[in-house]
Amino acid sequence: MKKKFLALLIFCLVLSCSKDEDLTLPTTVDPDGSADVEVQDFMWKAMNFWYFWQENVDDLADDRFTNTTEGRAEYTAFLDSENSPAAFFVNKLQYIEDRFSFYNDDYRELTNSLAGISKSNGLEYGLVRFQDSEELFGVVRYVVPNSNAATTSIKRGDLFTGVDGQTLTLSNYQQLLFTGNDTYTLNMAEFVNGSISPTDEEVELTKEEALAENPILISKSFEIGGANIGYIMYNQFTNEYDDQLYSAIQALKSAGITSLVMDLRYNPGGSVNTTRLLASMIYDTNTSNIFLRKRYNDKLQEQFNDSQLEVYFTDKIDGTTINSLGLDKLYVLTSASSASASELLINSLEPYMDVIQIGDVTRGKNEFSTTLVDDRDNSYLYTPSRVNKINPDNQWAIQPLIGRNENAEGFFDYTSGLQPDIFLKEDYGNLGILGDQNEPLLARAIQEITSETGKRDFTVHNPIDIIGSSKMTNPMNNKMIDDTVYDQ
Known part of the structure; x- marks a missing residue:
């Protein structure tokens, strides 16, 4: 299915403004060219x-810098005040309470991740801290089909405590698992008599370029106790797979x-439009x-009317x-890794149907973001058809939070997570078998x-x-991407 990005929404909004009104960008100051900024x-x-x-x-205020010789010099010095664009973004621009805005020095890597394409070995796991210790262990959640991990013996429920012979700790796990070599060896462990102990087993894994993960890992139905129950394990709201998602629902x-269980426990978020589509498929x-x-923000909000928002x-x-499906009740499985668009599905359906949440408290992410690039004639919005308009000397992209979503009843306050x-x-x-x-x-x-309560304990x-997971370095982790378009 064709990608849809926020740029399309914004163009819809701009074009549907009153005929004598467009989005108004503030007058800003240009640097004087004396520095590489x-x-x-x-x-x-x-x-x-x-x-x-x-x-x-304060440093983002419209009047922070004046359009004078002195103001341009001050602005240039401000832009050059950190030793890298990354440090500048974090230290000078990012609000202290903002947990989720981020950047990437290559917009192509970022936009590929939105389509579910990343460099990965296909092993999805959670990281857990040993009680009262700096040491960690990994718990395998699932293996992506047709990945490098799928060619090994590793499976859901397996445990590991080390990488390349080094014990995983709070201080080294990111280097060993995410920023080290593309090929590494996991040192496996086992759970016996209430304890996790290393074994002699080793599993070598290699990250592959452009691994595409179909987010619909499982779709099936059960007839149990007179009930016909549907189950979908859905691991990212990826708009490239909207057609497959609809096919699964139709099957x-x-x-x-007569009942549906949506398993979002490992779903970190993604496309707002896909979330809207799924809600419509389920409810009405x-x-x-x-x-x-x-x-x-107030500057943008005042330029739109209610129908545009x-x-x-x-x-x-x-x-x-x-x-x-026309259901009046939905069962959703969640964990602390369920975030953004997963939470949006629950919150936006709550005013209309009974949503039964089972599992752990969710991540707590109610803001949405979009991809911004150095395309100044397009209000910095990333638009696939305009990649040749992006400044060739600047391939950086930023993914800032640009808004907050409220449901039909105006509720949005779940930054501490949705309680099951x-x-x-x-x-x-x-763990059991998914x-x-x-x-x-x-x-x-x-x-x-x-x-049927039965005797199940x-x-x-x-x-x-968990303190982290295999998806924590994925640019789309904990992201809600506003790519909603209106049906014209």
Whole structure:
């Protein structure tokens, strides 16, 4: 399916403004050319206009620099005040309470990640701290099909405590797993009698360029206790796979499901438009129902009217009429890795249907972002058709938070995470098999659907409290990308 980015939305907004009104960019100062600050100049101007917390950062104020000889000299010195564009972005532009804005020195790497393409060995895992220790261990969550990891013996539930013979610690895990060699060896471990102990087993893995992960890992249905239950494990809101997502939903509808379990426990977020599409597939396609309301910084907010800030459920996907499941209740499995667009799905459906959340507290991310590049004639918005307009001397991209999403009832305050209705952490001593009806989180959802309590014990003896995961360096981790377009 064709990529859709925020630029398309903004063009829709601009063109639908009153005929004598367009988006107004403030008058800004240019550097005097005495320093190599082209990247920093782009960053400041883009953040000055788009950043959600622009008014909270004194150095981003519209009147921070005057358009005079002295002002240009001051502006140039300010841009040159850090030893790199990265340090400038973090130390001078980023609001202290902003946990999620980021940058990349190559916009192509960033935009590829939005399409689910990254450099990876295909092993997805969580990292857990040994109690009262600086040491860590890894818990394998799943293996991406057709990846390098899929050619090895490693599987869900396996544990590892070291890399290339070095024990994982808080101080070295990022270097060993994320910034070291593309090929490394995991030193495996086992869980025996309540303890994790290293074994002699080793697994060599190699990261591959442009590994594309289909986010729909599992889609199936069960007939249990007279209930026909659908289950989808969905691991990123990636707009490249919208058609496949709809096909999975339609297959479940054809199977006659009456309940649906969406497994978002490892889903770090992604496309807002994909989230809207999925909500419409699950609940209803009434285009009069508000899916979300946007809130930008004051400078932008005042330039839009209510109809331009409201996004509605949709009845079409890529021109095809959506045949919705029409459910009035949804079961969602979550963990501390469920973030941004995963949380948006839950929050935006809450006003319309009963959403039963099972698992752990989510990450807490209610702001959205977009990709900004040095295309100054396009308000810095990344637009695929305009890549030849990007400044060839500046390939940097920034991904700042530019707004906040509210549901139809105006609720948005979940920065501490969405609390589950049924609290159940994963247990590294009993992870189970994903998609199996006896896997603990899925089994608890099935129990809730069928109302059959039985004798199943859901006590968690070894809770997984992650401090990081294999997705933590993915540019799209914990991101909600506003690529929503209106159906014209």
